């Protein structure tokens with residue numbers, strides 16, 4: 001039997017209904033009932049769409065008002081004790097207020113009296129596997145009282161069923177939940193995995209409740225199976241699911257569930273192969289079926305065939321859920337025939353997406369008027385992928401029923417498909433353009449070693465100890481946003497828009513003089529989003545108008561599409577940097593100062609540009625990244641030539657690019673380092689290269705960090721409680737470059753006190769030579785208001801000055 005399904009669908013809704021409903025609710029512009037209504041509407045539309053497209057098992061449980069891991073944390077009562085005084089009533093509003101307080105923080109309302117106490121910080125966020133989606137991090141402690149506090153999934157299932165849909169509930173499995181959870185400091189790995197067993201009864205209850213209400217199957221997502229797991233984790237996984245099986249059986253015996261129909265359990269793994277986890281996972285007999293990612297995990301195929309899976313169901317993820325290219329249905333059909341034509345007839349097959357379509361924009365339709373004609377024809381977003389799955393399923397069923405290889409019908413193909421495919425990569429050949437060579441010619445390492453450069457730079461810049469700077473962006477105010485909109489919609493000219501940006505730069509420079517920062521920036525006012533900006537400016541990349549993809553909560557980004565050889569057409573940031581240099585000089589002249597003021601240019605690094613885009617998939621991603629690196633190299637060389645001698649190349653996505661499987665990581669490390677060095681090595685020794693990283697567990701990538709050979713590294717660390725320090729040995733860390741681990745958390749509107757900043761800096765100097773420590777906020781200031789920015793920086797700079805006096809170096 002052949003049927004079709006998807007692993008999950010985007011939550012965005014049409015016209016970003018999800019984002020706007022959430023934000024309106026937070027601003028109290030709509031009621032909680034209206035928020036719920038908006039959510040329901042999105043779900044209903046998704047179900048209707050999937051069903052009309054011909055998908056047999058439509059999905060429920062893939063929607064979330066904020067994040068699916070947060071949903072589970074709330075459902076399982078995994079609530080950190082700092083929230084104990086936050087009201088948790090039964091009413092709809094209380095329910096949502098509590099839920100959002102976990103995601104966004106809360107004011108303490110001790111005794112339920114609404115007395116505003118200290119603010120309660122929200123759950124941490126972390127990257128969901130190797131994607132740019134952030135999930136929240138549940139916090140488990142020995143005080144956690146695991147219990148089921150809601151049955152939202154069951155209600156949603158019943159809702160879909162009552163609408164007449166054949167619905168498949170999906171839920172993230174207990175092992176993946178534990179994988180993302182945080183534990184008290186002294187929890188051993190062993191006991192961490194022991195908590196799995198506490199979750200199992202809750203899953204059993206939920207599953208039986210679904211069964212009782214008529215669900216025929218449930219998809220349990222355990223993408224941790226795509227990572228390299230220690231044997232103790234794999235054992236815990238095995239034990240937990242066996243326990244689940246036993247518990248479900250014994251509960252059925254005492255009347256839970258449905259006496260006539262046993263719900264089928266499906267195990268879903270995606271983003272990569274099961275690989276060495278294959279045997280354990282597929283031998284757990286409570287599973288009636290397994291999902292395989294057959295785009296990013298094809299190495300599992302021999303094992304699948306060997307195992308045979310008689311009388312089981314195989315969900316084959318044939319259609320790429322991570323990238324935006326139109327599926328070559330004929331190729332996928334032939335791939336199926338070649339590999340799976342010999343499957344035992346007792347095997348039921350589900351044709352599926354490789355993973356959830358959450359990482360794709362909603363539909364290509366809206367791009368027709370904007371994107372280059374040829375390009376949009378090549379694209380397929382979530383909605384188009386659903387249709388492709390349905391078409392592929394029909395093709396395969398026809399074949400399977402007739403058992404004939406000639407059953408492939410050309411008509412199933414978009415007749416234009418072949419023609420447009422040829423258009424891909426038919427852009428001007430960049431190799432005909434002369435490549436820029438800088439002072440370091442064609443070499444891809446800096447002229448001197450770090451120590452050699454350090455001497456030169458110390459003399460050249462003559463900065464005080466604890467130099468102060470920022471990460472690049474200053475608040476993106478409403479005036480700048482509205483001017484950008486006006487420019488994009490043609491209401492104002494480019495020159496008018498540029499004038500506005502220049503005005504902002506002037507203010508920004510004046511502010512930095514007033515604050516007395518040591519190293520200036522120009523505020524990145526011209527960039528909505530760092531990667532989008534480079535996507536707009538580099539050749540071979542395109543930016544969509546409506547290709548929104550959820551990053552977290554109500555935050556959506558538009559990843560650019562890399563469709564051809566990437567190269568730099570024109571300088572991208574030089575004009576505004578020249579303007580910035582002039583502005584600084586004119587201020588210095590006006591006050592008669594002969595001192596030098598340095599400004600740091602900010603670029604995005606090659607790994608991050610590619611990681612936060614949809615890359616072409618006809619050449620290796622390492623190649624695409626190297627092309628981008630060459631383009632950034634040219635920009636770096638030009639910036640140096642106009643007199644900018646500090647250049648920060650941001651790589652916040654470098655950790656996220658790390659492959660899920662340990663065995664693939666070395667190769668990645670090598671080309672990621674090579675790409676960064678390609679971008680940053682074409683210059684003189686006196687030019688100082690900075691990099692900035694955030695949202696990462698840095699210790700895991702310390703080798704990469706060292707390999708980048710930068711002069712200064714600034715890393716976000718405050719939001720994660722400086723957890724990377726836990727792994728370092730005081731005094732022993734041989735990280736010799738300048739380091740700015742972050743004086744305060746830019747993601748919080750709270751103004752950091754001088755005391756807390758001092759405490760942090762003192763922590764840092766235990767690990768790093770105080771002469772190497774820079775003082776800066778831990779990430780860009782884009783999301784802060786101007787009113788928040790100034791006092792925060794004032795405190796930060798006051799601390800630097802105070803420390804210099806204490807250290808006797810002014």
Ligand code: MET
Pocket residue numbers: 471472473524530602650652692694779780781782
């Ligand atoms: C996500 S990292 C952001 C770095 C960027 N330079 C900024 O200041 O916004």
Ligand SMILES: [Zn+2]
Pocket residue numbers: 652692693694716778779780
């Ligand atoms: Zn950052």
